[in-house]
Amino acid sequence: MTGIFVSILNGLLLGSIYGLAAIGLTLIFGVMKVINLAHGSMIALGMFALYFLASSLGMNPYLALPLVAVGGFLMGLVVYGVAIHRVIGRAELMSLLATFAVSMIVVGLGTAMWSTSPYNVQFSIPGLSIGRYTIPGNHLVAAVVAILIAAALYVFLYYTRIGKAIRAVASNRQAAELMGIPSTRILAITFGIGIGIAAVSGALIATLFPFTILSGSSYELKSFVVTVLGGLGNPAGALLGGLLLGFIEGAVSPFFNVGWTPVIEFSLFVLILILFPAGLFRIGRGR
Amino acid sequence: MLKRPFFWIIVATVVAFVVLPLTGGIGIRESLFLAAIYMILSLNLNLMIGYTGYVNFGSIVFFGLGGTLGIYAISVLHWPLWIAVPVAGLVVALLALLLGLGILRLRGAYFALATIGVVEATSAFVSNFDPFGGSTGMYISFTAYKPLGGPREALWVAYFATVGLLGLSLLLGYAIKRSRFGLGLFAIREDEDAAMVLGVKAPLYKAMIYSISALLPAMAGVLFFFKNGVVQPDQAFDLTLSIEAIVMLMLGGQGTVFGAALGGFAYEQFRGYLLTSSTFSNFHLVIAGALLLLIVLFAPGGLVGWLHDRWKVTRRIFE
Numbered sequence: 001m002t003g004i005f006v007s008i009l010n011g012l013l014l015g016s017i018y019g020l021a022a023i024g025l026t027l028i029f030g031v032m033k034v035i036n037l038a039h040g041s042m043i044a045l046g047m048f049a050l051y052f053l054a055s056s057l058g059m060n061p062y063l064a065l066p067l068v069a070v071g072g073f074l075m076g077l078v079v080y081g082v083a084i085h086r087v088i089g090r091a092e093l094m095s096l097l098a099t100f101a102v103s104m105i106v107v108g109l110g111t112a113m114w115s116t117s118p119y120n121v122q123f124s125i126p127g128l129s130i131g132r133y134t135i136p137g138n139h140l141v142a143a144v145v146a147i148l149i150a151a152a153l154y155v156f157l158y159y160t161r162i163g164k165a166i167r168a169v170a171s172n173r174q175a176a177e178l179m180g181i182p183s184t185r186i187l188a189i190t191f192g193i194g195i196g197i198a199a200v201s202g203a204l205i206a207t208l209f210p211f212t213i214l215s216g217s218s219y220e221l222k223s224f225v226v227t228v229l230g231g232l233g234n235p236a237g238a239l240l241g242g243l244l245l246g247f248i249e250g251a252v253s254p255f256f257n258v259g260w261t262p263v264i265e266f267s268l269f270v271l272i273l274i275l276f277p278a279g280l281f282r283i284g285r286g287r
Numbered sequence: 288m289l290k291r292p293f294f295w296i297i298v299a300t301v302v303a304f305v306v307l308p309l310t311g312g313i314g315i316r317e318s319l320f321l322a323a324i325y326m327i328l329s330l331n332l333n334l335m336i337g338y339t340g341y342v343n344f345g346s347i348v349f350f351g352l353g354g355t356l357g358i359y360a361i362s363v364l365h366w367p368l369w370i371a372v373p374v375a376g377l378v379v380a381l382l383a384l385l386l387g388l389g390i391l392r393l394r395g396a397y398f399a400l401a402t403i404g405v406v407e408a409t410s411a412f413v414s415n416f417d418p419f420g421g422s423t424g425m426y427i428s429f430t431a432y433k434p435l436g437g438p439r440e441a442l443w444v445a446y447f448a449t450v451g452l453l454g455l456s457l458l459l460g461y462a463i464k465r466s467r468f469g470l471g472l473f474a475i476r477e478d479e480d481a482a483m484v485l486g487v488k489a490p491l492y493k494a495m496i497y498s499i500s501a502l503l504p505a506m507a508g509v510l511f512f513f514k515n516g517v518v519q520p521d522q523a524f525d526l527t528l529s530i531e532a533i534v535m536l537m538l539g540g541q542g543t544v545f546g547a548a549l550g551g552f553a554y555e556q557f558r559g560y561l562l563t564s565s566t567f568s569n570f571h572l573v574i575a576g577a578l579l580l581l582i583v584l585f586a587p588g589g590l591v592g593w594l595h596d597r598w599k600v601t602r603r604i605f606e
Contacts, residue, residue, distance in 0.1 A: 224400055235445070
């Protein structure tokens with residue numbers, strides 16, 4: 001019984017990080033209706049950024065997180081300028097392909113530079129023991145950091161000028177422009193924030209598991225599942241969706257072979273898309 | 288039909304695919320085989336993306352599932368190739384029809400996401416399903432090649448059958464474009480709600496084209512993995528190939544049969560060049576990505592779209 005409880009708790013801790021990763025994706029979709037297929041590659045870049053800051057420069061991984069976030073933000077601005085700006089408002093195919101092209105370029109360069117062999121950030125914090133089981137300290141800290149960042153984003157979106165401008169552009173770009181909001185700049189900033197969050201979530205994942213340049217794609221797929229659970233374009237729903245996905249993974253793993261988890265996840269994903277396209281939790285938007 | 292120049296382009300293409308390897312040898316056959324597979328994927332994807340305006344990110348699921356079912360029929364049930372290919376194709380098309388009735392209620396980005404989910408769910412299922420060999424997949428024993436006269440002859444049979452499917456894909460794309468059904472699909476692409484008001488049965492049409500676009504790729508999947516000798520889930524359900532198919536389509540020009548075929552052929556040649564060249568082999572993904580980005584940003588009509596913009600006469604030849 002304790003085993004199941006610990007498994008679910010572990011799942012929830014991981015789920016908060018899935019949620020954080022998905023917030024980056026869902027924020028971008030909510031504001032500019034672009035599904036960012038470069039999301040996974042940006043998560044992977046976050047992992048490698050943390051690796052080089054922590055292993056090569058010897059920084060404490062958690063102190064390196066703000067640097068990763070700023071790097072991700074700048075990267076997001078560059079990607080927006082190069083690839084996204086011209087496809088906003090055009091057919092979905094164009095934005096999907098543009099972001100996928102970015103992903104191919106990043107993963108291709110990453111593979112050429114770092115190969116596809118696994119990297120690992122050597123680092124651990126004493127864990128919490130429950131009976132025969134131990135919850136690693138890294139997981140606890142990463143989950144707390146993920147939730148703090150999500151809360152900070154919420155405060156930013158609802159209580160600052162730029163945050164309010166972002167929400168205004170999301171609900172109606174033309175009207176926002178008429179109110180004097182520089183919508184192009186706001187879109188670029190939003191994309192930067194989305195990528196920054198993706199990079200930080202990648203960095204947090206790097207403190208837990210070994211990774212390669214290709215690892216991003218599996219977290220990208222998880223982010224899709226999470227955003228669909230929470231409703232596309234709904235950041236608060238994404239965090240809950242992440243926790244739900246983590247809960248499912250934790251609750252399923254003691255009973256099924258691990259290999260079946262993706263079958264359940266993705267079948268659920270398609271079913272929820274068809275049956276509840278607005279997501280399971282309709283909160284945070286005042287509807 | 289016989290008076291249309293494009294019909295003769297189709298005939299010439301198929302003849303070239305038959306004659307070139309007979310005179311040029313095995314190396315050319317291997318390159319053309321891969322090109323034919325790519326062209327089949329691109330042509331059938333064109334039915335969804337180019338004609339109907341629905342972005343199917345998971346078209347590879349037809350190819351992979353067809354291959355898996357077909358190889359299962361050949362290596363475990365000991366069916367002959369010529370039964371396994373059409374049966375696998377029909378089963379996949381039927382599954383696609385049922386699935387299509389569900390997921391085609393979604394539009395735009397939601398549909399695109401759902402197709403990715405379908406690939407991942409199917410891939411994960413096949414990797415865990417023991418009758419299909421789990422994650423290690425299935426092998427074809429040499430005895431399966433015997434009825435065709437041995438392994439060497441079997442490879443030629445698989446090649447010519449694939450060329451046959453290529454011809455069918457070209458004809459199918461062309462016939463649908465010229466038909467009433469095709470006009471309905473174009474109407475859905477331009478404005479689905481208006482099309483429904485005008486009497487186009489959009490849900491049925493969409494599910495039908497989704498199913499039709501599954502048939503030939505699934506059959507090509509059986510031939511590909513039959514020739515390959517082994518089918519593994521990682522290779523059969525490779526999301527990258529699915530997206531490469533979209534790149535081919537964009538490169539040639541979506542919405543045109545000629546463009547879809549040209550894109551598949553050009554992409555295979557281009558990829559082969561990058562993979563074998565010593566300077567670029569490490570960077571083939573980077574270059575392909577940069578190419579895709581340039582097409583999307585500056586030439587969304589692809590090669591054929593660019594031609595059509597410059598000369599009017601090409602519209603009547605390269606349909």
